[in-house]
Amino acid sequence: MQERWVLLIDTEDKKGLIHKISGILVEEGLNVAKNSEYVDKEKNRFFMRSEIEGEVNKEAILAKLHSVLPKAHVELKPSKKKDIVILVTKEAHAIGDMLIKHQFNSLHANIKAVIGNYDVLESLVGKFDIAYHHISHEGISRETHEKKIKEIVRSYAPEYVVLAKYMRILTPEFVKDYENKIINIHHSFLPAFIGANPYKQAFKRGVKIIGATSHFVNNDLDEGPIIYQNVIPVDHSYSWQEMASAGRDVETNVLANALKLVFDDRVFVTGNKTVIL
């Protein structure tokens, strides 16, 4: 069976780009199984994602692409499962869904390890024969705590870090090291209810829908590029705890959808937005 590769290009828009790029793939004897482009008129950027089949000579293709698109941001990678590390606190729903999917081969990722600032989820993760590192934040400084986490994360060399209801804020240093590689699930349809306990805020405001948002983490809290969002209806009879409970299923679903998009190499980050092809 032929290998499948994904080609991602993000470059300044100009006439004839598709023709040039597809020409290189034709020269290389490759078949384009799927192709999508998007032009951001406002910023004059061109985005392209191709799934290509055939014997890929990565260096040759990249060299040719760089010669015609010297300033382009280009990625060419085999379509394969991503290595990830997951950070958690106490809540089981988001990571639980990931563990089940991982076990049955539908996560599109290899979970290398899970790190938690509590031990609540240690036994659950252990059931699935995945390493769990309990790094308590108690009695140590924020910096020391994060330094420990960072060392463990780094030791696994993950392609992505997933915050599956990790309830602590990462420092700018950590975020910078994993720019557009940290995926969070936030328990509101951002930008509504930024900050602490969105369900209490939603209850207080008397909204009729609640939601969840998965986004890349950057250094503006709850302001990173949004990957996926979804909502469910609620009504006056929900206490905030019942909203939180109903919200958990949406959070799980939204994170799962976002991860699928990211792990399938479909998500470009451009400024504080995503382009999904």
Next chain:
Amino acid sequence: MQERWVLLIDTEDKKGLIHKISGILVEEGLNVAKNSEYVDKEKNRFFMRSEIEGEVNKEAILAKLHSVLPKAHVELKPSKKKDIVILVTKEAHAIGDMLIKHQFNSLHANIKAVIGNYDVLESLVGKFDIAYHHISHEGISRETHEKKIKEIVRSYAPEYVVLAKYMRILTPEFVKDYENKIINIHHSFLPAFIGANPYKQAFKRGVKIIGATSHFVNNDLDEGPIIYQNVIPVDHSYSWQEMASAGRDVETNVLANALKLVFDDRVFVTGNKTVIL
């Protein structure tokens, strides 16, 4: 055919309320066609809505209810179409839907008149033989403008005032005169994107869902009790104008749903929230 009445009770919660209230209806020989109750534990309030059939002696029932529930807020009214006045600016979609439904008898309301601060919608409204008052805000003070509108509204003695994309802020005096009787459609899923041009804000933030909110107007801008909300998915390819265009259908739908709930006497206001039975 028997008349149908709606009984609405909002009172402090205590044991045996349903038994007491239903006892009065039994005494009066009335049939309860539909009945709903809700207890707000936090605020210790009891809400009840009954649709009753039979020969209703309004004074007798109210007297009995007041004697057992002296402090309750009670409404007893025949189930019938509400008289309304609509305020608009330039956009046709929300009022367009109302006019079509009105014409074909599915609005649950009588449109007594439409008032606009532009003449853009005058000819549309005229087609349906409904009075249109063009009260321009140009060249006059906010107070003078609103005074004129108020006089016209008052002359029609409406039970509800509907802001069908009326793009000006009402003064506290106006709002006070029609407490919980003014229904607005806001072009975002509140509390996201409060204030001007929510679609531009949504575009800038890169959200993946946009929505609309219908709420009663109070004196905190965009903070009134929410009646109904809905959303639709969008993606990176939408300009803010395309979001606005897609959003119009949601706005129309959300306002239509909210109006149906209000005109069917199903909405209680309690603090800055609604209870919908």
Next chain:
Amino acid sequence: MQERWVLLIDTEDKKGLIHKISGILVEEGLNVAKNSEYVDKEKNRFFMRSEIEGEVNKEAILAKLHSVLPKAHVELKPSKKKDIVILVTKEAHAIGDMLIKHQFNSLHANIKAVIGNYDVLESLVGKFDIAYHHISHEGISRETHEKKIKEIVRSYAPEYVVLAKYMRILTPEFVKDYENKIINIHHSFLPAFIGANPYKQAFKRGVKIIGATSHFVNNDLDEGPIIYQNVIPVDHSYSWQEMASAGRDVETNVLANALKLVFDDRVFVTGNKTVIL
């Protein structure tokens, strides 16, 4: 803390029912925390669900209710987790979600055992220290196979049997023994795509939405009373396998929602429909 009980009444409709029933609860000194009624005009049936608090004298209440409503179907039970047995075949998603929720106390049920006609899920279930019975259907008759399952089910005396993607049809005898107690998740929005491989059917038909249905099992295949349904959008780019994959999350979500309704004693069955209060 006071015990909470649920009272469910399904009876012929007539004037004054609410007053009579609530009178009995008042006499018994009980508090009604939540109350809902519904009248099915077409069939002239009255349904009522009350959550009551206080010291419940079950026999006394039932005796009083039966004396005023001799023909009513009445249930009065403490609000507590239900005992269940789960039947599975090979797919992990629906039972996976249940196992995670069970472990973290949000399933509203005690999983007494899991029975599978394959051993695929044995190790997953074992991780959660729940008994797994592998009862292969191979080489034995349908009757023999089901007899074995029935014996195991019976030995656990479950209140409900959940078919979490159990891909075999139960015999009328089995169904009769657990009338309105067997909950299935069907992989289409019924009544669309009854029968085998709904995703292939959906793909072939070129639908733009797919869905799932949870229903009580009766002896008309895919015709039992529907408890909950939900859908997701798809498009031309989905193969039927991708529809099936996307559909798994909907199935999981739909079953979870249906189980919550059933385990909270909110679902009445009336004919081939449900009334949910």
Next chain:
Amino acid sequence: MQERWVLLIDTEDKKGLIHKISGILVEEGLNVAKNSEYVDKEKNRFFMRSEIEGEVNKEAILAKLHSVLPKAHVELKPSKKKDIVILVTKEAHAIGDMLIKHQFNSLHANIKAVIGNYDVLESLVGKFDIAYHHISHEGISRETHEKKIKEIVRSYAPEYVVLAKYMRILTPEFVKDYENKIINIHHSFLPAFIGANPYKQAFKRGVKIIGATSHFVNNDLDEGPIIYQNVIPVDHSYSWQEMASAGRDVETNVLANALKLVFDDRVFVTGNKTVIL
């Protein structure tokens, strides 16, 4: 301002198509503002839609495309409003929405005329200064009736015929004359509830969601290629009339979405399915 054209290609898939086609556009000095492709692996078909800007020499482009893709189905047309004729019976909601949008320039089509087999909607259509032809089916044969309609339709030379709740079945001859040019709104989420009164069927079955489907009409009743579908939740408390009433808003919304896709030249028909780019 530059004209915008849409290029639609539907052809057998093979290597290098994008490169060849984009080469022709580059040669012609045209700019590709939007581009989408889709490959149907199963049927080995390639679909491409390009929005192109610049001075389009239609004959030259078509000639070049035909020389490299002799068997392709190619359309190249200026992006402009489509001429349409609407057929109706008695219900106002679907056509009402179209009339309002038409009046305010957001329908993406010119309504040339409306034909109805009743006169119920004549006065509504007249308000908008659009020709209404009342062609009663009473007292004449199906053939005669349709012949009359056909003559009127033909006289307006429409690009599309919209059945906005036209409750009669068209003959194969009519359908053949307007292959993939007749758009219907069906009041169920097909393939559920094919045939008469879907809302009654839905009520009887006790479903928890109802929906609507817009599709091209072919000669298998309710079996034409689906363009758009949507649903809304319902519950046990809905009579079938209330389902129909709630369903009207979905029907209106679904038809509006389908028309937007078709009028923007985004919909390919392939077999009994659509590909939407």
